[in-house]
Amino acid sequence: MTEQSTVAKVRCTLNLEFDSHESAERVHSSVELDNQGYLSTEVKGNAIVAKIEADSLNSLLHTLDDFLACTSVADRIVSKED
Numbered sequence: 001m002t003e004q005s006t007v008a009k010v011r012c013t014l015n016l017e018f019d020s021h022e023s024a025e026r027v028h029s030s031v032e033l034d035n036q037g038y039l040s041t042e043v044k045g046n047a048i049v050a051k052i053e054a055d056s057l058n059s060l061l062h063t064l065d066d067f068l069a070c071t072s073v074a075d076r077i078v079s080k081e082d
Contacts, residue, residue: 011051011053012051017047023075024046026081038066039053
């Protein structure tokens with residue numbers, strides 16, 4: 001008999017709210033390509049909803065840190081354009 005091990009996943013859902021739907025869309029479109037394979041994102045109202053799943057807490061935190069850094073830069077650029 002083979003013993004199957006269950007690998008636990010670490011999950012996180014993040015809601016980033018913006019001043020408007022347009023700002024959320026612009027930031028989302030700026031960072032969306034970098035997210036492929038690491039997290040899923042969508043715009044809901046004036047927020048970006050990001051869902052992250054990783055094999056370890058350390059991996060999740062690394063992905064979250066990268067996403068927040070990229071989103072922060074994109075938000076500053078979008079805010080200057082308004």
